[in-house]
Amino acid sequence: MDSNAFKIFVVEDDEWYNRLLVHNLSLNPDYEIQAFSDGKSCLDNLHQKPDVVTLDYRLPDMKGLEVLKQIKELDEDIQVILISEQDDIEVVVELLKHGAYDYIVKSKDIRERLLNTVSNIQKGVRLKDEIKSLRKEVRKKYSYQNSIVGNDTATQKIFDLIEKATRTNITVSVTGETGTGKELVAKAIHYNSKRAKKPFVPVNVAAIPKELIESELFGHEKGSFTGASSRRIGKFEEASSGTLFLDEIAEMDISLQAKLLRALQEKEIIRIGSNNPVKTECRIIIATNKNLLDEVKNGNFRQDLYYRLYGLPIELPPLRDRGNDVIVLAKHFITEFCKENQMELKSLEKSAINKLLAYPFPGNVRELKSVIELAVTMADENEITEEHLILGDHQNIDTLLSEEMTLREYDIRIVKKYMDRYDNNTKTVAEKLDIGVATIYRMLKENRG
Template sequence: MNYVPESVRIFVVEDDPLYMKLVRYIAELNPDHIVHSFENGKSCLENLHENPKIVILDYSLPDMTGKDILMEIKKYNPDIQVIVVSSQESINTAVSLLKHGAYDYITKDNETKDRLLNAINNAKRFDSLTSEINALKEELNQKYEFDNSIIGESPAIQRVFKMMQKAVKTNITVSITGETGTGKEVVAKAIHHNSDKKSKPFVAVNIAAIPENLIESELFGHEKGAFTGAIARRKGKFEEANQGTLFLDEIGEMDINLQAKLLRVLQERELTRIGGNEVVKFDVRVIVATHRNLAEEVKAGNFREDLYYRLLGIPIELPPLRDRGQDVILIAKHLLGNFAKENKLGNIKLSKEAQNKLISYPFPGNVRELKSVIELAAVMCEDKLIEVEDITFNSLQKEGQFLFEEMTLRDYTFKIIRHFLDKYDNNVLLVAKKLDIGKSSIYRYLKEMEGEE
């Protein structure tokens, strides 16, 4: 299929007939340009509904100034690229027009033709990039719509949706808790991309992943020479996230001495870089997350009580996957579809038996573990159907997994006793103490177990 270039509509606003002819000639050198001419500002503004991509504007017109026309054009559509052409060589005029949104300022001289042609081509490229960026932003926002970013219909996840919907209406701090792998950062991004800050930065910081001696610099920045290796000024994450959202993951791992500084920064909405004196104000929406119970950490003396209350805001507790029922299958199918599409594997399905196996497993690693299990199963399956034998669990938490098998209470009892005997090297007295039963009961169970083998 042959590529057909998109037509570009260009307005030329010029009251000098000879110069109008020159500018039209330059603009029409490209046959894909549709050029309209206007002798004054009013007629140009009255035809903006034609949606030009570029306006080539004479600065000195009989009815309006170039600046006034520029501002009206930008008010109508800020994405229209305005190239101002003028006989004036005033730097102040050029700077003022550029500040008010002009794409370029060109003086009328012997080099006008080449400069104008370059300006038109550059404006087209800029417009194309702007459109592409806007499309990507829209795609990103759609990706993080609640229904697209968080899969599930269970009552547990519906409660999460309800809290998220409340969170996006204001800039209140949000605290997200949940086990590892439940999707805390996904929730944070979804809140950001559905709030009025969605066009601003989302900056994520994993507190646990940064060495303790660097975390202060990472968050608040530093000045040149503040410490060995500080060869230049560096902005911290708070400044990077200005006007947007700062996501502090694993906040429970922060050193208690740094917690005091974080509290002050959050309260005052200002900071001072390490080694500096300048006070830097910021406007940031803060979302924190942790897999720890911060209330218990406060009681244990590991987390400041005042910071705890400062960060609490809207609390969102993410349920573990084992408490979400059929959501496991919905998420598994979603992950399977994505993996198959990315790797061109076609349409892979889950057998009913495989689905039952997934539902009966507790997924201590939650969605992150489910993703790993599903991707391996997709690779291992035959005939585009995942069977029971294709699903392999490799959890590090082996203890107690026999509870997910369907057995009688008597069989469970045998399993529990055998598990503890294996764990404590067949020390019957210790196991009896751990299970709070008599050692004679253990010997009786052992005898019955031997009789059945």
């Protein structure tokens, strides 16, 4: 039999009805059919991996239920359609409980029902194959070496920690500056663990307004507050049996931290507007660009929650501390971008390499990726020179100051630059510039006006 064909076994001891089933199924040229007259010969040939087995309930050597059980024990992906004169509802229920896909009562006019059922199975098999293929691609994309590129000693240590994290369900805390790749590490852990087939659910705590974060995490019942027009499943339930990634965890309001702690300890959540706990079982990975222990000392983060989340710590070094990894990453991004855009591969000229090595990359890997993609776009020839590398403002401070602007205009430009650098995280920008959040909002409003 063709290994790529959609294979169907017909198991029927009545010779005339066996030929009828084979004839009807053969009307579809995509199907490859093999006929058997007893259960044993069918079971002996399951190594050929049929997609579907049509199975008579009463066979000369064994009952259809026994054959069904043995098929499912050997390969649960094989779909079984029972075909019989038997129409006892209790028998039908028993067969369906043991994994039968459908039960069809024998008749001369079986063609349409049979072909529709097999067609539905075929669609399901194709969808399942597509999902398997996508999962394979995702695992390949988030393998250690493909998701986190570098040869530096610190990078190799990260690989080692990721591998340790994939072996168990231990909570993982990933720390590092903005742009160092914290979510990539979280995905690498998830897609290389036993939970890879389950959901990976990311939540950026800093990006969700304080009044909405509880509903986002735990869900809510219909009518629990104004605007709650229907029940909503929270991220904890969405990530059930998978991984919940809580990014920027240090930004969580301290009033919600107690509820998060309870959810982690009890492995259950309570939706807003409900009194009924819902069991959840998901792995937790957190990330932050702050020192959580300092946040505890400053009263911004609960100590008991800190110890509950600490787990296996993975600290990502800034790009400026990763030595030649800057060039390794740059070449990786060039290859990736050229491939995605069907461009001829470009190389880095010596002057461009020196310029990259001299720059501190405050935006880390994320900034490097943007710089390289722009450079590849700007370079007309197959070589990227230093002129193609548009780096941060601090290298062009003289040019900046040569513009005649008011001090207020300079302030607004600085705020906008920091907002771009820190993904519009107003709280982080306020801390970096040591100004109030309200001041930032006011300056941005002035700029829009």
